[in-house]
Amino acid sequence: MIGSLQSAGLATTIETITPSESVKTLETFGHLLGAIAGSSHGRVDPVVSLGGGIVCDIAGFVAASYRRGVPVIQCPSTLLAMVDASVGGKTGVNLTLDGGGLMKNLVGAFHQPRLVCADIALLESLSDRHRRSGLSECIKHAFICKSVGHDGLGDWMGEHLESIKAFDSATIEQLVMRNVALKATVVARDEHESPDAIEGGRMLLNFGHTFGHAIETLPGLSPDADGANAPLHHGEAVALGMVAACRCAESLGMCAPTTGDSLVAMLDSVGLPSCVAGLPTTDEIVERMGHDKKAIGSSIRLVLATGVGQCTIVDDASGDAMGVGIDSIRA
Ligand SMILES: NC(=O)c1ccc[n+]([C@@H]2O[C@H](COP(=O)([O-])OP(=O)(O)OC[C@H]3O[C@@H](n4cnc5c(N)ncnc54)[C@H](O)[C@@H]3O)[C@@H](O)[C@H]2O)c1
């Protein structure tokens, strides 16, 4: 990419980061702003991001903030970033709390990319674990598809499961296009995630995320009880969060008691976890969920399933129901 930019006569300043949630912080953001300010970057020059969701989020936030906003071009290089993070304009970083904990995406801005350029060939080098992590956001989209007018996504994914698992490039290209189309529909209707958007709006895309964010940055959790694989990846935390959200909804009588089983079967089929060892107490997790930016006043706003492919927003789920969700993902 750098070669093509340079051969087109464009000057480039390159900054690289080694992505992890613990470097997706204000410190890294400040470092990148310093680097851009020290370069010949002008008001109309773009920030070009090449990487996974972490790079998309930080680079987008740098572009949103530098001189109150310069263009950003997103070149996602993971499946997760192609189907989700590079699209829709959410940018940001995690916040380090006084006690040392990391709260996911607590600081950020909406800043739409001028262009998203996804080259499926980049995914050839992606690890199986990161491929699965991307599939988790696709399953999330399948689980909200009927609520946002993309009824066919879940069925299409079911019909093409084997070629998705085999990572057949033509199928993956379709998968990316179909997921981007769903996300773009939702974002176009409710770009800034209005708290009172009709029928849930953009908030529906957070299915699994309030439970998931509360456990994602806990350092000791791993998808297979092997400490060497800790911490969880974003898609793994979302997979667990979706199971908790389904079981919570089942306990409130909002959906058929088999809804969570259907989700678990989907996750199993692609090798994503539906339970995890070593979770802290339910109270601790609920408290962390309260820090999540989706919390409204003193209540915790959740996206809960009303069936396979359908979700809704709930502000008054009881602590007991949230506890049922959390306990359901304990290994
Ligand atoms: N802004 C949004 O709307 C949005 C949506 C979903 C997720 N996110 C964020 O995205 C992040 C997760 O993104 P991710 O799963 O892409 O993780 P990531 O950015 O950490 O990338 C995963 C790993 O893959 C490596 N990698 C990247 N491209 C590669 C390639 N082509 N070949 C081989 N390795 C490659 C990276 O170096 C990294 O180690 C989370 O921080 C999450 O909060 C944001």
Ligand SMILES: [Zn+2]
């Ligand atoms: Zn996500």
